[in-house]
Amino acid sequence: MNYYHLKNTGLHLSVVGLGAWPFSSGYDWSNIDAPDVASVLSAARESGINWIDTAPIYEESEKRLGAALKGRREQFVLATKCGLVKNGAWTDHDLHPATLQKQLENSLRALRTDVIDLYQIHYPDPTVALEDALAVLFRFREQGKIRAIGVCNITEQQLLALPAEVDSVQQEFSLIHAQKGKKLLDACQKKQIAFLGYGTLGGGILSGKYKQEPNFRRADARNYFYKCYRGESFDKLQPLLARVSQLAQQKRTSMAGLSVAWALSYPGVSSVLVGAKTTAQVLQNAQGAVVHLNEEEKAYLEGL
Ligand SMILES: NC(=O)c1ccc[n+]([C@@H]2O[C@H](COP(=O)([O-])OP(=O)(O)OC[C@H]3O[C@@H](n4cnc5c(N)ncnc54)[C@H](OP(=O)(O)O)[C@@H]3O)[C@@H](O)[C@H]2O)c1
Numbered sequence: 461m462n463y464y465h466l467k468n469t470g471l472h473l474s475v476v477g478l479g480a481w482p483f484s485s486g487y488d489w490s491n492i493d494a495p496d497v498a499s500v501l502s503a504a505r506e507s508g509i510n511w512i513d514t515a516p517i518y519e520e521s522e523k524r525l526g527a528a529l530k531g532r533r534e535q536f537v538l539a540t541k542c543g544l545v546k547n548g549a550w551t552d553h554d555l556h557p558a559t560l561q562k563q564l565e566n567s568l569r570a571l572r573t574d575v576i577d578l579y580q581i582h583y584p585d586p587t588v589a590l591e592d593a594l595a596v597l598f599r600f601r602e603q604g605k606i607r608a609i610g611v612c613n614i615t616e617q618q619l620l621a622l623p624a625e626v627d628s629v630q631q632e633f634s635l636i637h638a639q640k641g642k643k644l645l646d647a648c649q650k651k652q653i654a655f656l657g658y659g660t661l662g663g664g665i666l667s668g669k670y671k672q673e674p675n676f677r678r679a680d681a682r683n684y685f686y687k688c689y690r691g692e693s694f695d696k697l698q699p700l701l702a703r704v705s706q707l708a709q710q711k712r713t714s715m716a717g718l719s720v721a722w723a724l725s726y727p728g729v730s731s732v733l734v735g736a737k738t739t740a741q742v743l744q745n746a747q748g749a750v751v752h753l754n755e756e757e758k759a760y761l762e763g764l
Pocket residue numbers: 478479480481482513514582612613630631657658659660661662663664665667669716717733734735736737740741742744745
């Protein structure tokens with residue numbers, strides 16, 4: 461496993477990080493049983509993965525992580541987020557200072573820690589200027605409650621206007637939308653801000669496990685967030701999955717590992733997040749860090 465140094469922060473992130481959205485309580489991800497978070501964390505460490513990304517909006521995720529991190533908090537770089545608030549069936553974007561303060565205190569409590577290593581704005585809020593929200597986060601950092609600051613899901617224009625003190629940008633980056641993240645990636649490189657990719661497996665589909673359309677509950681994140689599990693979108697993905705499968709066999713790796721390797725092959729990608737519910741998944745995903753892809757293989761995967 462290689463590690464990326466988040467400049468001026470003293471933090472080193474493994475190039476594959478553990479996504480903790482699937483540790484939610486079951487609403488988002490149709491989990492029938494609670495995942496064995498402690499075992500997944502042990503497998504992560506065993507494979508060299510040293511950072512975990514969660515968010516208060518991921519339901520039970522922070523609480524479950526807090527419990528599983530007992531006695532080994534120092535082994536992990538812990539990232540969480542702020543600015544999304546559940547409001548009945550809706551999710552509000554809320555970056556008002558009082559909300560940020562309350563969410564930070566709740567996250568520290570749930571995660572059973574005194575400091576959050578990387579604190580990220582989950583989504584911009586059209587009613588609050590990004591720089592005003594960031595000013596609140598800079599204050600948290602001065603108070604020693606957080607160590608580094610990130611922003612997720614921003615446009616290229618918003619990125620170009622970011623103050624130099626922002627340490628990372630998190631954005632969807634996977635073979636499913638290969639071209640989508642690239643502009644932002646280039647802009648991050650220019651500004652020398654870390655780029656953290658998420659949804660590396662498109663919610664799992666790039667592992668090749670679904671031979672036919674899965675029947676998730678309507679509220680499952682894979683229906684509303686990744687949008688490639690139904691009807692025409694599912695059919696459209698099949699040629700890509702066939703290419704991933706073919707090259708994975710050739711390179712003697714799994715489709716999940718190859719998808720991780722593809723994301724990591726882009727210059728400027730600092731680390732990619734992959735969610736996992738089992739130890740076997742973590743170990744397989746971490747393998748992606750040691751698979752090398754040449755330009756021809758990357759172009760083949762992207763169907764170019
Ligand atoms: N900033 C943001 O707005 C944002 C948005 C989305 C995600 N994220 C972060 O990025 C992380 C990663 O994205 P994600 O978790 O949404 O999706 P993902 O990493 O693309 O997919 C994760 C899911 O794929 C399945 N899976 C994982 N490894 C596998 C393997 N080797 N073989 C077969 N199936 C496998 C598991 O689900 P099953 O076992 O159920 O199939 C797992 O929960 C999140 O957990 C979160 O931390 C951030």
